[in-house]
Amino acid sequence: MQALINGLISGSSIALLALAFQIVYLPTRVFFIALGGLYSIVPCIAIAVKDTGGMSFAVIVAIVGGAMLSAFCEWANHGRLARCNASDGVQLISSLGIYIVIVQMIAMVWGNNTKTLRMELDSVTTFGDNIVVTGAQWVTLLSAIVSIGGFALFLRYSKLGLRLRALADNPIQFTLFGYNINSHRLLAFALGGMFAAISALVTAYDNGFEPYAGLHAVLLAVVAVIVGGQGSFCGAVLGALLLGLIRAEVTWYSSARWQDMTTFALLALFLLLRPQGLLGKKTRLESVS
DSSP: OHHHHHHHHHHHHHHHHHHHHHHHHHHHOOOOTTHHHHHHHHHHHHHHHHHHHHHHHHHHHHHHHHHHHHHHHIIIIIHHHHHTTOOHHHHHHHHHHHHHHHHHHHHHHHOSSOBOSOOSOOOEEEETTTEEEEHHHHHHHHHHHHHHHHHHHHHHHOHHHHHHHHHHHOHHHHHHTTOOHHHHHHHHHHHHHHHHHHHHHHHHHHHOBOTTHHHHHHHHHHHHHHHHOTTOHHHHHHHHHHHHHHHHHHHHHTOGGGHHHHHHHHHHHHHHHOTTOSSOOOOOGGGOO
């Protein structure tokens, strides 16, 4: 049971980043590897601000900073490339370049050593004789529930959410109806940056952080998106929870050294047997070419 609880909590952290990736990818088709850089720099922003205004103020500034940095990546790079009809490969390489620049800047300013947002001892909640949930895990779980639930309500009941879904489904028709595609792309990037920031902060509060952890985290998010279904927001969350459960079970019954091997073995299995993912639908070959 403890492994199940750990898996759900770990999966909820992955779900936040997977949803961040999907929020950017579906409306824009940008494979936003630079999310890894944002994931790494947001806790550094919180550390820099924490001594001035306290933890709550630092969290707010870091989340807003993550959203603004993500939107800046769209305004300064990806949006310009899209207007020049740049290929997906060009978008990917430029995003990777942004990631490298951010990570190197973090290393120069804050150093390479591992840091943490939590300096005090963590609280512990015990259920029964053998189920333990730490305070940091509660923060992760509650943050994921509030954030993902709020985003689901935003998509379902707000006009902006409806437009974001329309942009993801058919950007050409969205433009023909007279909507400004550039401003909605900025919104998608800002929301993606916000979710990446929340994921980074809860992970940094629980396990600490270091400059090079972002790329590994984004790769886990991409695996979750593929497993859950590339065309679905819900699929990203479901895939992340499944991935978290499997990684936790592997750690509990074997060793953490096997986590990554199991993760990418699961990815290979889905690509071979169900490439559309758990919630994806089969399409004709010419419709995805």
